[in-house]
Amino acid sequence: MRWTDIQDIAIELEEAHPDKDNLNLRFTDLHKWVCALEGFEDDPEKSNEKILEAIQMAWIDERDD
Template identity: 80%
Template sequence: MRWTDVNDIAIELEEAYPHVDVVNLRFTDLHKWVLALPGFADDPNRSNEKILEAIQAAWIEERA
């Protein structure tokens, strides 16, 4: 997975962290959790606030 695989990341995060408050999370935590996902293989420095916001929105949608 790469940073652009927003929906796949959201699915994996929901499976790994089902009890996290997705609406009120810190982007520093989100960044760390994405990097820890199995199969994630992208440059940690390529993320930015816009990408993290997109992942958070997809995660919220995945949970709904």
């Protein structure tokens, strides 16, 4: 996975962290959790606030489904 795989990351985050509050999180924590996902192979330095915000929104949507 890469930073651009927003939906795949959201699914993996929900499976890995179903107990985390994905509405009120710090982007530093989100960044750490994404980088720790199995299959995540992108450069940790290539993320930004816009990408992390998109991942958070997709994760919220994933949980709501």
